[in-house]
Amino acid sequence: xxxxxxxxxxxxxxxxxxxxxxxxxxxxxxxxxxxxxxxxxxxxxxxxxxxxxxxxxxxxxxxxxxxxxxxxxxxxxxxxxxxxxxxxxxxxxxxxxxxxxxxxxxxxxxxxxxxxxxxxxxxxxxxxxxxxxxxxxxxxxxxxxxxxxxx
Amino acid sequence: xxxxxxxxxxxxxxxxxxxxxxxxxxxxxxxxxxxxxxxxxxxxxxxxxxxxxxxxxxxxxxxxxxxxxxxxxxxxxxxxxxxxxxxxxxxxxxxxxxxxxxxxxxxxxxxxxxxxxxxxxxxxxxxxxxxx
Numbered sequence: 267x268x269x270x271x272x273x274x275x276x277x278x279x280x281x282x283x284x285x286x287x288x289x290x291x292x293x294x295x296x297x298x299x300x301x302x303x304x305x306x307x308x309x310x311x312x313x314x315x316x317x318x319x320x321x322x323x324x325x326x327x328x329x330x331x332x333x334x335x336x337x338x339x340x341x342x343x344x345x346x347x348x349x350x351x352x353x354x355x356x357x358x359x360x361x362x363x364x365x366x367x368x369x370x371x372x373x374x375x376x377x378x379x380x381x382x383x384x385x386x387x388x389x390x391x392x393x394x395x396x397x398x399x400x401x402x403x404x405x406x407x408x409x410x411x412x413x414x415x416x417x
Numbered sequence: 418x419x420x421x422x423x424x425x426x427x428x429x430x431x432x433x434x435x436x437x438x439x440x441x442x443x444x445x446x447x448x449x450x451x452x453x454x455x456x457x458x459x460x461x462x463x464x465x466x467x468x469x470x471x472x473x474x475x476x477x478x479x480x481x482x483x484x485x486x487x488x489x490x491x492x493x494x495x496x497x498x499x500x501x502x503x504x505x506x507x508x509x510x511x512x513x514x515x516x517x518x519x520x521x522x523x524x525x526x527x528x529x530x531x532x533x534x535x536x537x538x539x540x541x542x543x544x545x546x547x548x549x
Contacts, residue, residue: 321446321448321449321460322462384447384460386527391447391449391450391451393448394447394477396463399462399475403473406465
C-alpha cells in the first residue's frame with residue numbers, strides 16, 4: 267500500500283456550528299432591535315426642533331413631514347445576519363408618514379435627500395443639513411460597545 | 418485636532434496642487450447663496466471625538482465647474498490627494514491624519530454649463546490632548 271487516505275467528515279461539525287450561529291443570531295435580535303430604536307430616537311430628536319436651521323445642522327421642523335416619516339423595521343434574522351432598518355419610510359409608522367406627505371404634495375424622499383446631501387436650485391446652493399450620517403457617527407461607538415457587551 | 422485647525426491645512430494642500438488650482442478658483446464654506454463657477458464648497462457633516470484617542474471629522478466637498486472634464490479632473494485630484502490607505506501628515510507643523518473616501522453623488526449638470534458632484538471624506542486625527 268503506497269497511499270493512505272484520511273478523511274474527516276465535517277457534516278456533523280458544520281451542522282453544530284450552524285446551529286450555534288443560528289442560536290447566537292436569534293439571541294441578538296432584541297439587542298439589534300434596541301440599537302435600531304436608539305438610532306430612530308436620536309434622529310427624531312434631531313429633527314424635532316423648530317426650523318429653519320443653520321447650514322450643517324439637521325433640518326428644523328416646518329410642516330413635520332420629514333419627522334413623521336422616520337420609522338423603523340423591527341430587527342429580523344436574515345441568513346447569517348440580523349437586520350434592522352431605520353430612516354425615512356421605514357416601518358409602518360415611516361410608511362404612513364410618507365403617504366401623508368404624498369397626500370399633501372410633498373415627496374419626502376426627495377426632501378430628505380436634498381437636506382442630507384445638499385443640492386442646487388436655480389443657481390442657488392442649498393447646503394447639506396445632515397441628520398442620518400451625523401447620527402450614525404455619533405452613536406457608532408456606543409452601539410459597538412452595546413453589541414460587544416451583548417446588552 | 419479639531420476641524421477648524423485641520424481644514425485650513427487640507428485646503429492649503431489642495432490649493433498647492435497645480436492641477437486642482439487650475440480648475441478651482443475658490444473654496445468656500447457651504448451655505449445658502451449663489452455659487453460661483455468654478456469653485457468648491459465644503460461642509461462639515463459631523464465632528465465626533467468619540468473613538469478612543471481619535472477625533473473624526475466628516476467633510477463633504479461639492480465642486481462646481483464649467484465642464485464635465487474639469488469636474489472629473491478635480492474629483493481625480495481630490496481622490497489622489499485625500500484617499501490614503503495609511504496615516505499621512507498635513508500642515509505645518511505636520512499633523513498625522515488618516516483620511517478615506519466615504520461616499521459620493523455622481524457628476525451631473527445642475528444647470529446649463531454647470532457641472533457638480535459631491536464627495537465625502539472622513540478625516541481622522543489624534544485628539545488635541547494626545548497630539549501635543
